[in-house]
Amino acid sequence: MSLVSVSIMATVVEPSAPVGVIEQLMTQDHARLEGLLRAARRSDGTIDGAAYAVFRGDLLRHIAMEEKVLLPFARDKRGAPLAVAAQLRADHGEIAKLLVRSPSAAIVAAIEESLGRHNPIEEGPGGLYATCDALAGAEAERIVERLRAQPVVPQAKYYDGPLHRRGS
Ligand SMILES: [Fe+2]
Ligand SMILES: [Fe+2]
Numbered sequence: 001m002s003l004v005s006v007s008i009m010a011t012v013v014e015p016s017a018p019v020g021v022i023e024q025l026m027t028q029d030h031a032r033l034e035g036l037l038r039a040a041r042r043s044d045g046t047i048d049g050a051a052y053a054v055f056r057g058d059l060l061r062h063i064a065m066e067e068k069v070l071l072p073f074a075r076d077k078r079g080a081p082l083a084v085a086a087q088l089r090a091d092h093g094e095i096a097k098l099l100v101r102s103p104s105a106a107i108v109a110a111i112e113e114s115l116g117r118h119n120p121i122e123e124g125p126g127g128l129y130a131t132c133d134a135l136a137g138a139e140a141e142r143i144v145e146r147l148r149a150q151p152v153v154p155q156a157k158y159y160d161g162p163l164h165r166r167g168s
Contacts (some may be wrong), residue, residue: 082131
């Protein structure tokens with residue numbers, strides 16, 4: 001087969017390429033987390049603390065799946081961090097700061113806004129998950145096992161004091 005016909009095939013096949021197992025698992029988790037956060041928001045504007053605590057723990061675990069499994073896997077496979085890694089870690093830091101605070105309508109709105117900007121960087125063609133599926137190839141199921149095995153993150157108490165003592 002000539003190089004020309006291979007490149008034409010790649011052009012034709014790529015848009016309909018099936019979603020990989022890493023992307024399936026992680027995008028389903030995004031949807032599940034969105035549902036948990038919606039469930040924590042009562043119609044009167046107050047927050048269901050028990051439902052929010054489930055969301056908080058599961059989102060922290062989801063972030064750990066990305067920071068402890070996917071980003072290191074991609075870095076090791078490529079020999080260099082993904083271009084998007086620094087942005088994703090910075091976003092995770094911002095989201096984790098919001099999760100430190102006692103839940104309120106304002107905090108929930110800020111988390112929804114952050115996730116609304118963040119999750120599209122990870123989903124879809126060229127996103128973190130599709131990139132990891134492509135890098136993993138036949139190893140993808142093994143990576144999914146590692147993601148599933150990621151332990152529950154112990155939750156700290158809420159803290160509403162200053163986050164930056166130095167310089168504040
Ligand atoms: Fe993330
Ligand atoms: Fe994510």
